[in-house]
Amino acid sequence: MPRSRLGYDDVALVAPVTVPYVRYSIRAGHWFVARALAMLLERSGLAKAEVDGACISSFTLAPDSAIGLMQHIGLSPRWLDWLPVGGASGVAGLRRAARAVQAGDADVVACIAADTNHVDSFRLTLSNFSMFARDAVYPYGAGGPNASFAFLTDHYMRTYGATREDFGKLCVAQRDNALKNPLAIFKKPLKLAEYLNARPIAEPLGLFDCVMPCAGADAFLVMRTERARALGLPHVRLLGTIERHNGFPDDPIQFRGGWAMDRDDLYAQAGVTPADVDFFQPYDDYPVITMMQIEDLGFCAKGEGPAFVREHTFTWDGSFPLNTSGGQLSAGQAGCAGGYIGIVESMRQLTGEAGGRQVPDAKVGLVSGFGMINFDRGLASGAALLGRADRY
Amino acid sequence: MVEPLLRPKRKNPILATRVPTLPPGGRSRAALGLTAAAAEGRFALQVCTDCAAVQYPPREACHRCLSVKLKWRTQDGAGVLLAQTTLHHSNDLFFRERLPWRLGMVRLDAGPTVVAHLHGDVDGAASRVRIGARLDRAGQAVLIALPDTETPNMSDDVQLREMTCDPKFRKVLVSDAKTAVGQAVVRALVAAGADIVWAGHAEPWKKLPGFDRLIALPQVTPVPLDLTDSRSVTELAGEIGGKVDIVVNTAEYHRAAGIGHRVGIETARSEMDVNYFGLLRLAQAFGPALRARAADGPTGACAWVNLLSIFALANFPAHGTFSASKAAALSLAQCLRAEMRPAGVRVVNVFPGPIDDEWTQLLPPPKLLPETLARAVVGALEDGVEDVYPGDVAQEWLERWRDNPKALEREIGS
Numbered sequence: 030m031p032r033s034r035l036g037y038d039d040v041a042l043v044a045p046v047t048v049p050y051v052r053y054s055i056r057a058g059h060w061f062v063a064r065a066l067a068m069l070l071e072r073s074g075l076a077k078a079e080v081d082g083a084c085i086s087s088f089t090l091a092p093d094s095a096i097g098l099m100q101h102i103g104l105s106p107r108w109l110d111w112l113p114v115g116g117a118s119g120v121a122g123l124r125r126a127a128r129a130v131q132a133g134d135a136d137v138v139a140c141i142a143a144d145t146n147h148v149d150s151f152r153l154t155l156s157n158f159s160m161f162a163r164d165a166v167y168p169y170g171a172g173g174p175n176a177s178f179a180f181l182t183d184h185y186m187r188t189y190g191a192t193r194e195d196f197g198k199l200c201v202a203q204r205d206n207a208l209k210n211p212l213a214i215f216k217k218p219l220k221l222a223e224y225l226n227a228r229p230i231a232e233p234l235g236l237f238d239c240v241m242p243c244a245g246a247d248a249f250l251v252m253r254t255e256r257a258r259a260l261g262l263p264h265v266r267l268l269g270t271i272e273r274h275n276g277f278p279d280d281p282i283q284f285r286g287g288w289a290m291d292r293d294d295l296y297a298q299a300g301v302t303p304a305d306v307d308f309f310q311p312y313d314d315y316p317v318i319t320m321m322q323i324e325d326l327g328f329c330a331k332g333e334g335p336a337f338v339r340e341h342t343f344t345w346d347g348s349f350p351l352n353t354s355g356g357q358l359s360a361g362q363a364g365c366a367g368g369y370i371g372i373v374e375s376m377r378q379l380t381g382e383a384g385g386r387q388v389p390d391a392k393v394g395l396v397s398g399f400g401m402i403n404f405d406r407g408l409a410s411g412a413a414l415l416g417r418a419d420r421y
Numbered sequence: 422m423v424e425p426l427l428r429p430k431r432k433n434p435i436l437a438t439r440v441p442t443l444p445p446g447g448r449s450r451a452a453l454g455l456t457a458a459a460a461e462g463r464f465a466l467q468v469c470t471d472c473a474a475v476q477y478p479p480r481e482a483c484h485r486c487l488s489v490k491l492k493w494r495t496q497d498g499a500g501v502l503l504a505q506t507t508l509h510h511s512n513d514l515f516f517r518e519r520l521p522w523r524l525g526m527v528r529l530d531a532g533p534t535v536v537a538h539l540h541g542d543v544d545g546a547a548s549r550v551r552i553g554a555r556l557d558r559a560g561q562a563v564l565i566a567l568p569d570t571e572t573p574n575m576s577d578d579v580q581l582r583e584m585t586c587d588p589k590f591r592k593v594l595v596s597d598a599k600t601a602v603g604q605a606v607v608r609a610l611v612a613a614g615a616d617i618v619w620a621g622h623a624e625p626w627k628k629l630p631g632f633d634r635l636i637a638l639p640q641v642t643p644v645p646l647d648l649t650d651s652r653s654v655t656e657l658a659g660e661i662g663g664k665v666d667i668v669v670n671t672a673e674y675h676r677a678a679g680i681g682h683r684v685g686i687e688t689a690r691s692e693m694d695v696n697y698f699g700l701l702r703l704a705q706a707f708g709p710a711l712r713a714r715a716a717d718g719p720t721g722a723c724a725w726v727n728l729l730s731i732f733a734l735a736n737f738p739a740h741g742t743f744s745a746s747k748a749a750a751l752s753l754a755q756c757l758r759a760e761m762r763p764a765g766v767r768v769v770n771v772f773p774g775p776i777d778d779e780w781t782q783l784l785p786p787p788k789l790l791p792e793t794l795a796r797a798v799v800g801a802l803e804d805g806v807e808d809v810y811p812g813d814v815a816q817e818w819l820e821r822w823r824d825n826p827k828a829l830e831r832e833i834g835s
Contacts, residue, residue, distance in 0.1 A: 151512070152512040152513075155512055156445060156447070156512075156513075157447075160449050160478075161478040163445075163447050163448065163449065164448050164449050164451075164452035164478050164479060165452070165477070165478035165479075165535070165536060166536050167445045167447075167513075168444050168445045168446075168557065168559070168561065168563055169524055169536050169537065169538060169563065170508045170511055170513075170516045170522045170524055170538075171444075171445055171511045171512045171513030171515075171516050172506075172508045172510070172511055172512070172516075172524070173512055175508075175510065176506055176508060176524060179504075179506035179508075180503075180504040180505070180506055180524075180526045180536075181504070183504040183505060183506060183546070184503055184504040184526075184546070187504075187546055228509065229507070229509045230508075230509055230510045231506045231507070231508050231509065231510065232506050232507040232509070233506075234506075278484075281503060281528040281534050282503045282504060282526060282528070282534060404478055404536075405526060405534055405536060
């Protein structure tokens with residue numbers, strides 16, 4: 030057990046914003062960053078110059094990095110982080126921003142994940158995603174993450190007895206949640222029969238197992254609690270958080286993520302248990318990874334995910350509210366914003382802004398991130414426990 | 422179970438010939454070690470010289486001890502299938518035209534997990550498989566999970582056939598079918614199921630034993646072809662160029678001599694005229710049509726084979742001018758390979774040691790029998806190999822040359 034870590038007692042998460050997702054955009058990634066920052070300022074009432082820290086995640090700013098971006102949007106931060114780490118962007122960015130404001134390296138950090146999506150940009154991202162992907166995955170059918178998750182799903186189904194119906198139940202519940210979220214890209218209900226009869230994409234995955242790449246942005250501000258109070262802004266507390274990269278490298282195939290290495294640390298830091306969690310926003314580009322996170326983050330033992338799914342309901346008003354915004358599977362995957370969608374939704378839930386999908390009396394939320402299928406598995410994992418400000 | 426490949430129907434002349442596309446061909450320099458081994462038909466992985474860790478995908482350093490002393494070592498490829506999928510969607514044009522496409526994730530007994538194309542005869546998860554490395558149409562190494570034991574129609578698997586140049590049901594031109602080697606190559610191609618073999622022969626007045634029996638085979642059609650005569654080459658290309666799927670250039674002029682054994686350059690000029698300019702004429706005449714038909718159905722144009730010599734790597738002074746002409750031909754073959762690769766047509770270079778024919782009478786055994794060489798040519802096409810060094814002499818020369826080319830030069834000279 031590592032030595033106990035400094036808590037996040039005085040850190041506040043403020044002003045969740047979403048630049049509405051669209052399937053395709055002719056704009057550059059920069060457009061979505063600029064819109065997100067403008068929305069943060071509008072929401073918080075801060076002047077642009079008061080934002081002295083920025084944490085940027087994007088796959089579509091090339092050839093720019095976060096530094097070039099600062100000139101593009103006219104920001105002069107004294108603290109800048111550049112985290113194009115896909116599905117782990119949100120948790121990783123939150124962790125770094127929290128430490129920066131605690132240490133006084135920045136007073137207000139704008140955490141922004143933004144990506145555009147041109148008609149052909151997903152294919153171009155895939156073909157050059159990583160050295161290992163280019164050398165050892167993409168030449169094999171060029172299926173992208175669909176093929177990678179098909180392997181993990183096939184293996185998980187055979188090893189632990191999960192069925193298509195189990196995964197379908199998660200997808201259908203998330204769609205029901207999305208129907209209460211005006212920002213979700215999918216507006217039509219999904220029936221289990223439609224899920225099961227959808228055209229195959231990469232067996233055993235069908236159409237509704239796969240996220241839809243789109244363009245958009247999610248963002249929030251990180252500052253000291255006293256600043257948030259002074260601004261009169263509703264805020265959320267960071268109770269505990271973990272991250273891990275290249276966890277369990279000796280597993281022949283991924284059946285668990287790095288969360289399983291660090292979850293005890295997560296709950297210990299937050300001073301809560303899985304039973305205290307009122308809703309869970311797991312990273313969900315494919316439903317198998319949701320099931321793995323239910324296990325790895327301590328809601329049931331490894332291999333009991335399918336039984337857990339059969340015992341629970343997952344809508345906002347269900348026995349285990351999960352991806353209450355619809356998640357990526359029903360709200361869309363806007364590149365790196367896929368790592369943020371769970372955080373902004375958790376903030377909305379914990380500040381009572383979740384409208385028709387509000388989880389009653391939600392006090393503690395768990396959000397997780399997962400990303401970077403470099404070769405055969407997702408390498409980055411992270412999670413954060415967030416608490417309602419009046420209770421924690 | 423993979424069904425046997427059936428003779429393709431006659432082509433509908435109204436339909437457009439599909440333009441060749443290639444699977445994704447980008448690779449890091451580290452990964453090209455896999456291609457170098459696959460070009461010879463071997464599956465090799467990086468092994469750490471310091472800690473013996475075996476790793477995949479290829480890296481710049483050992484993932485365990487960080488040593489940068491990594492060697493490519495041949496592997497048996499034994500492993501177990503952990504997971505599989507069948508793609509019904511692909512982001513890439515080449516695969517999109519060939520869906521559905523099977524893939525597997527395999528744990529090698531040697532340690533690493535690999536993603537591989539999946540042969541149709543591999544049953545399902547937990548099957549024992551053998552990973553082989555093959556060159557795909559882009560000319561880059563890919564891994565394929567093959568059944569653990571031979572199956573009846575193994576080579577007819579649609580995915581495997583995209584990585585090989587199997588002569589079965591294909592139409593082949595053998596540029597010189599009159600020599601002992603040429604005749605043996607024609608017979609081997611017929612035995613491998615070639616649809617038509619055009620048997621080139623120069624100087625029709627010159628009768629060589631066996632040729633009449635050869636052209637009596639129903640699959641064999643004799644065609645006049647003289648590689649020293651541009652018009653002869655062009656005329657034949659005009660006649661059959663649009664139908665040829667594989668070219669096997671067996672034409673060779675070989676006299677045993679170095680520089681000081683002869684006066685004048687006439688013999689050397691003849692060697693160059695056949696061995697170098699002959700290849701150039703043939704490639705200019707037949708190359709474009711071959712490239713254009715590289716995606717023409719399951720038996721489309723796919724390969725070009727050059728009969729070179731192990732003496733192309735390092736000069737053998739007793740056959741010095743011949744060696745020089747073969748070195749020139751090797752260099753040109755590399756150019757041809759680069760020009761054919763964008764269409765997915767494989768250029769196979771065969772480097773035999775001395776062949777047991779009239780021109781190597783004074784060389785000691787072992788010498789390569791024409792039949793053995795012919796089997797090596799057909800085997801290379803069936804296995805999708807790019808460089809072949811058939812026979813013990815060629816293998817030994819190759820090993821010496823790779824180990825230390827300067828030492829080989831001195832060993833030959835002494």
